[in-house]
Amino acid sequence: MSAGRHSIMRIAGRFGFYLLVAAILFYTVFPFYWAIVSSLKSGSALFEAELLPWDPTFENYAAVFRDQPFARTIANSLIVATLATVLSLLLAASAAFALGRIRFRGRTTVLLAILSVSMFPQVAVLSGMFELVRGLGLYNSLAGLVLSYLILTLPFTTWVLTAFMRELPAELEEAAIVDGASSWRILVGIFLPLMAPSLAATGLLAFILAWNEFLFALTFTLSPEQRTVPVAIALISGASAYELPWGRVMAASVIVTLPLVALVMLLQRRIVAGLTAGAIKG
Amino acid sequence: MSLAAAAFYLKNKENLRSNREETMRSAGTIAGTIALGFALGVGLGPSSAARAEVTIAISCSSLGQEQELCRSGAEAWAQQTGNRVELISTPADANERLSLYQTLLAAGSPDVDVFQIDVIWPGSLASHFVDLGDHIPAEALQDHFDQLLANNTVEDQLVAVPWFVDAGLLYYREDLLEKHGRAVPKTWQELTETAKAVLEAERAAGASELQGFVWQGRAYEGLTCNALEWIASQGGGGIVDADGRVTIDNEQAVSALDLAQSWIGSISPRGILNYAEEDARGAFQSGRALFMRNWPYAWALANADDSPVKGKVGVAALPAGEGGKPAATLGGQQLAVSRYSAHPEEAADLVRYLTGYEEQKRRALEGSFNPTRRSLYDDEALLAANPFYGTFLDILESAVARPSTVTGRRYNQLSSEFVRAVHATLSGNGTAAENLTALGRALERLSRGGRW
């Protein structure tokens, strides 16, 4: 009897679980589905809430590439986001080793000072950053964007990697020290491979942060050849300033989301690889 | 750093050497800290344009037809004068554009020579622009509408030349008015009554989605335009008068706002409190509204081939108060020349060309950008292509400008205080009388007694 109730509860629990998964999926994916539907509509059809595009047109997609160097724009975004991410991860991993594994005076202060950089709204930092970028002669260049994005990504990557680094077991490090390994070897040879899932996750979040940044990208670049994706999307406009060509904006958004989905699928393996690493550790 | 990083660096060293000096210098400055990043960043440095005689950078609207017209116009000038032009595209969203301009101008950047600015910006950006009265002959200017020239003149300096003009219009559904035997409303009271009657009949017949009147009620500059039209056309004045005295706290303004407040939830949907231009057009164009207040741009779109209301739309001057005159808020764009431009003479000449008779005519014919020159509204070719210009001239002549010039750099503050009071009234937070009295006091304080 009790076994039967148990199994009923398990089935009910399982059912509830899948219901929850379905609800979450609906919440996260439906707007994207709606973006795809909208991108396949044109003109007045956009003002109707039809769940399926009855008369799909790919004109919006063609227009996105016709009206501006959109392929170049995507390449720019890829370059800027990749550089900002790689630089942040490199600098942050090294700093996280110091902050997460070594006890020294001033550590808390350093951590909080790093964090305080993330406490100013972007619009307040904008003019100062503009002067800095111009002063360094990096105005209207992707290098200027990479530089300015470090202010957004560095505090975040440093803190996250520090948190993960701290969780690694001390025995590994002790064994390596006994073997006479240098700190650099310990970091690169032992810790970083172990932290692959955290690195992948942190890198992904930093990448998306840089990929989606709008205000700096708008202000620090001028020519179409240097534009990044969010700016290019914001620049899509209709025949007049008031009209928002919704179909094309949605088409562009769908196009630029696809590389990120691909990136997630790619990093997937790294994140899963963490499972095996965890097993080895035990 | 690591071996891989070093290899990466070496691989890019080739590019580094071949790149421009400027990038080298900048890379050198920070090399100590992040040489890696900038070695990678190389090849992405500022694009170097081979200079022709003089290159003038002009900021136009971003994409589509508006940009095409700007490009062809600017290039025609370049051909004539043997110079070069470079188009800088800026976001269509006015606030994003203003923020970008301000950053560029505050830093004294020479990157953009000619700025396309909104009709309400001359007052606040004036200090960054040259006096075009010095550069453009007076006879090239006198044809423009006086209100626009006055709007663009700050402390006796002409900081911008009008390029194209917008004004608020009343769009209506001809078919519905005809069906119910109603005339196009001349007063706001008529509009209210007509909308109520039509709505009642249509909803009884099952058209539950139909709305009476859609406009722009979101807390932004568009609400300033709408509310100014209600108030000015019902004898409530223009928030502040020509000398800068605050006039908003008056009975006519209160009753105008009371009337507008009565629309919410009856002839206008509650959601109107967050409607901008495109929301209103969406409702009207999909056949969900009887009346709409919008700018001229909606005309072509509402009559596009795929529009459900194609051929059923009429356009008229906005209603007025009892015995009053309609007052459409002026919108539109001007061209200004940056004080930090390396070539102000050539830049001013480009502005002269783009705002000239022939160029404005071309833009009106090809893109329906309404000319700022009075004589163009008598142009046969233009009237034939756009019969609507006959009425539009009257609308422009009685149009009302927002008080952006007399209030100068404080206009945005005034507008935001005004929007707050109006939005609160419409949302039911306090009565029109209370909110306008508070607004009057706030503006007195802001203007230090009307001196701005």
Add this chain to the structure above:
Amino acid sequence: MADAGSASGAASSTPWAKQLSLAARRRRTAWLFLMPMLLVLAAVAAWPLFRTIAFSFTDAYLSDLSGWQFVGLDNYLYLAQDPQWWRAVGNTVIFTVVSVGLETLLGLVIALTLNAHLPGRGLLRAAVLIPWAIPTVVSAKMWAWMLNDLYGVVNAVLLALGLIAEPWAWLGDPVLSMAAVIAVDVWKATPFVALLALAALQVLPQQLYEAARIDGAGAVRIFFSITLPLIRPALLVAVIFRGLDALRVFDVIYVLTGNSAATASMSVYARQQLVEFQDVGYGSAATTCLFLVAALVTALLVTAGRVNVGQRSAAT
């Protein structure tokens, strides 16, 4: 959390004197490893931040930035008397508490789900991340479109399902608009928490679970006594950064409801002063106050977190 001690007791078996020198060497190493990051961060952040704080004590105006005068604390005093500022502070706090709370909860649920062995997990993971991947400027406009009262899909679906009787003015009504703004932010930022929590879940030592299962512990008990304490540090970092983002929120609110007083946040207020009103001095004071609020909240979180981290050390 900042002081959670896991500096390794590297030389636990070595003589005292040698340990000391080793500790000194490790301290030097620490600064060596920190330096590149600190230098770069200082290079990019020092000037913009210093400039903002310095301007907050002046009456600088955007049209003429060099012509400023020192005004002491005037800007701050004026700010403290502005009811709109306090309304913005209130809005921001409500927004932050509700949205970060929901994001953490939902993010954990998603992470646990993705960590379980489900068919098609890879695709699921990508799907869940999509909201974070769409530029905020775009996704907020998309939601504004979807939430339109007359032709938005949200009302259309709810009406069709019979959940509401007449269209709701999601963005027009003062109460609903705050709820809508929070819902959009939760939609947007939950993947951030989920991904960090997932990464933390995946480095958990499996043998702890096996031991617990042998002891007969239920799923709920395992979660609260093992999983949660172990992923707490990573979760705390996620919460801190989400909290900071939420306190500085701008895009979502501005795109959805403009400057509407019902939803305006501290950043919306500051931006209006800095950009629209060109009042650099006053706007800088507002952002500096925002900075102080953020610092206060972080200090509270870190203090609360430190206690918990102590427990964690006991658990391992």
